Amino acid sequence: xxxxxxxxxxxxxxxxxxxxxxxxxxxxxxxxxxxxxxxxxxxxxxxxxxxxxxxxxxxxxxxxxxxxxxxxxxxxxxxxxxxxxxxxxxxxxxxxxxxxxxxxxxxxxxxxxxxxxxxxxxxxxxxxxxxxxxxxxxxxxxx
Amino acid sequence: xxxxxxxxxxxxxxxxxxxxxxxxxxxxxxxxxxxxxxxxxxxxxxxxxxxxxxxxxxxxxxxxxxxxxxxxxxxxxxxxxxxxxxxxxxxxxxxxxxxxxxxxxxxxxxxxxxxxxxxxxxxxxxxxxxxxxxxxxxxxxxxxxxxxxxxxxxxxxxxxxxxxxxxxxxxxxxxxxxxxxxxxxxxxxxxxxxxxxxxxxxxxxxxxxxxxxxxxxxxxxxxxxxxxxxxxxxxxxxxxxxxxxxxxxxxxxxxxxxxxxxxxxxxxxxxxxxxxxxxxxxxxxxxxxxxxxxxxxxxxxxxxxxxxxxxxxxxxxxxxxxxxxxxxxxxxxxxxxxxxxxxxxxxxxxxxxxxxxxxxxxxxxxxxxxxxxxxxxxxxxxxxxxxxxxxxxxxxxxxxxxxxxxxxxxxxxxxxxxxxxxxxxxxxxxxxxxx
Numbered sequence: 001x002x003x004x005x006x007x008x009x010x011x012x013x014x015x016x017x018x019x020x021x022x023x024x025x026x027x028x029x030x031x032x033x034x035x036x037x038x039x040x041x042x043x044x045x046x047x048x049x050x051x052x053x054x055x056x057x058x059x060x061x062x063x064x065x066x067x068x069x070x071x072x073x074x075x076x077x078x079x080x081x082x083x084x085x086x087x088x089x090x091x092x093x094x095x096x097x098x099x100x101x102x103x104x105x106x107x108x109x110x111x112x113x114x115x116x117x118x119x120x121x122x123x124x125x126x127x128x129x130x131x132x133x134x135x136x137x138x139x140x141x142x143x
Numbered sequence: 144x145x146x147x148x149x150x151x152x153x154x155x156x157x158x159x160x161x162x163x164x165x166x167x168x169x170x171x172x173x174x175x176x177x178x179x180x181x182x183x184x185x186x187x188x189x190x191x192x193x194x195x196x197x198x199x200x201x202x203x204x205x206x207x208x209x210x211x212x213x214x215x216x217x218x219x220x221x222x223x224x225x226x227x228x229x230x231x232x233x234x235x236x237x238x239x240x241x242x243x244x245x246x247x248x249x250x251x252x253x254x255x256x257x258x259x260x261x262x263x264x265x266x267x268x269x270x271x272x273x274x275x276x277x278x279x280x281x282x283x284x285x286x287x288x289x290x291x292x293x294x295x296x297x298x299x300x301x302x303x304x305x306x307x308x309x310x311x312x313x314x315x316x317x318x319x320x321x322x323x324x325x326x327x328x329x330x331x332x333x334x335x336x337x338x339x340x341x342x343x344x345x346x347x348x349x350x351x352x353x354x355x356x357x358x359x360x361x362x363x364x365x366x367x368x369x370x371x372x373x374x375x376x377x378x379x380x381x382x383x384x385x386x387x388x389x390x391x392x393x394x395x396x397x398x399x400x401x402x403x404x405x406x407x408x409x410x411x412x413x414x415x416x417x418x419x420x421x422x423x424x425x426x427x428x429x430x431x432x433x434x435x436x437x438x439x440x441x442x443x444x445x446x447x448x449x450x451x452x453x454x455x456x457x458x459x460x461x462x463x464x465x466x467x468x469x470x471x472x473x474x475x476x477x478x479x480x481x482x483x484x485x486x487x488x489x490x491x492x493x494x495x496x497x498x499x500x501x502x503x504x505x506x507x508x509x510x511x512x513x514x515x516x517x518x519x520x521x522x523x524x525x526x527x528x529x530x531x532x533x534x535x536x537x538x539x540x541x542x543x544x545x546x547x548x549x550x551x552x553x554x555x556x557x558x559x560x561x562x563x564x565x566x567x568x569x570x571x572x573x574x575x576x577x578x
Contacts, residue, residue, distance in 0.1 A: 007524070011559060041554065
């Protein structure tokens with residue numbers, strides 16, 4: 001039920017992001033979803049990719065500091081209130097969202113939201129109990 | 144004016160006789176009371192009675208800053224703790240600080256030496272001293288304070304910081320002498336100007352500046368902007384604190400060493416051999432009169448040379464040239480001594496950090512700024528911004544706490560630090576290029 005996310009440390013200067021995409025492109029790795037968090041000095045690039053191990057290996061060889069983070073991909077109905085009902089459920093259970101980012105699936109009726117929870121296992125249990133569709137990593141990597 | 148005519152104008156021959164007598168007494172004292180020195184002297188087969196002339200000083204062992212650290216805190220003191228009336232200390236992580244102690248007589252001697260310095264700079268009793276050296280464990284503040292009182296001047300113990308308040312009090316009280324680091328003098332000038340205060344228009348006429356290296360062009364800038372005579376003072380806590388040597392306002396060519404209290408040598412920093420008279424080398428001091436923590440041949444790592452020619456001011460004491468550099472990697476940041484090794488140990492003690500770092504020192508306006516760049520490896524990395532920012536502020540806090548200096552920490556990518564021939568370049572000091 002979990003998804004491996006690649007987290008990459010980037011200095012905040014021109015060309016660093018392009019260096020990541022160059023390495024992934026040359027390695028033949030596809031990016032499924034991404035989010036970039038930034039401060040004045042540095043940024044953290046978070047990626048879901050088609051091949052985690054390959055991407056990590058090439059980025060490390062390219063001199064980047066790379067981490068593995070466990071996140072959860074949730075299917076959210078693409079309509080008003082779709083996200084709110086999920087967040088409300090998490091709030092009641094006191095599960096904290098560290099960060100999240102979304103991407104719209106080509107198939108149409110659902111958005112996929114990547115969540116980083118403070119308590120991942122508890123969050124998954126809660127989502128399953130409430131019949132919220134979770135996208136397994138294997139499926140997401142191949143989308 | 145010469146504060147202590149008798150001791151500052153001794154004919155060289157008499158001065159050297161006095162130095163020899165005091166050196167013999169010193170070696171006997173440390174042999175008797177400091178196990179570290181007894182062991183060192185025994186290893187060399189040197190007994191106190193072997194010191195028959197001043198050149199016999201070369202029989203004595205050197206003392207390094209590391210020796211003080213190894214005997215942290217009080218291991219090199221030559222008297223019992225009850226006879227120590229004050230402690231000072233340099234910055235440093237635990238076990239890395241150097242601690243010095245003063246007896247009642249040491250404090251008295253020090254005050255007299257600083258009084259001589261203030262007089263040499265042109266100050267006299269009745270003057271009004273705005274003392275902006277830091278008070279506390281650092282020797283600067285209290286060192287100047289006691290000297291100013293000994294001279295009979297009025298002291299404003301304002302200490303460091305609070306620059307706008309300093310400018311206001313400098314104007315309101317009408318101090319005539321300013322004591323601080325040279326860079327702070329310029330900073331104070333700028334801050335005062337912004338408040339509509341022109342220091343040039345104030346009664347202050349002398350500035351006594353030390354604790355960091357400065358150049359003649361900086362002196363010219365200070366003298367022109369503040370409308371004062373700027374004098375260089377030299378000292379280091381291991382030897383005593385400020386007042387080991389002072390420029391005379393009359394000639395301003397070299398700093399007169401208090402030779403009745405300190406025996407100065409210039410050595411080759413590589414071989415330890417004495418340099419020929421007039422040659423540049425590392426300054427080494429032996430504390431002839433100090434009781435609390437007397438030191439034999441203390442290696443200052445400061446590069447200078449000595450001039451024993453008589454000075455037009457009337458003093459007969461040798462003059463050391465303004466310190467031109469160092470034979471080690473010590474940095475002076477806003478008057479605080481910082482060794483890269485101290486930063487390194489702070490990083491190592493901060494969870495999960497590899498010791499891949501670089502120190503970038505710049506001067507913005509007139510103040511030094513230090514940036515510590517640290518490479519983020521997998522162990523320290525997090526996918527969350529808040530964790531990395533917490534790491535940055537933890538490093539900044541530890542540096543401030545242990546070294547007493549403000550630094551900005553910046554996380555960088557691995558190998559983001561410039562390496563020359565495989566060896567990381569640890570220090571980039573851009574202050575000289577900017578000056």
